[in-house]
Amino acid sequence: MRIVNYSEFRNNLSQNLNSVNDDREIVIVSRTQGKNVVVMDLDEYNAIQETLHLTSTKSNRKRLEEAITEMNNNKFLRNKLIEK
Known part of the structure; x- marks a missing residue:
């Protein structure tokens, strides 16, 4: 800054x-x-706005925190992409 x-x-x-x-x-x-x-930068501003939107409700924040915890603990599913 x-x-x-x-x-x-x-x-x-x-x-x-x-x-x-x-x-x-x-x-x-x-x-x-x-x-x-x-x-x-506009992209930076948009990213901040998106983060504010995603964390604007308690339920969204909780779901995001749970997903981050699962990811950090390697508790996620890997799927192969379907190729057409």
């Missing part, structure tokens, strides 16, 4: 956005007037 002031971000906009996209770098833009903002 990198923190830059607004002027630096604006003056190096292309470089900053490339860093966000290419390196998955999260950039915090510090502003003297107003609230700071976060700039992140």
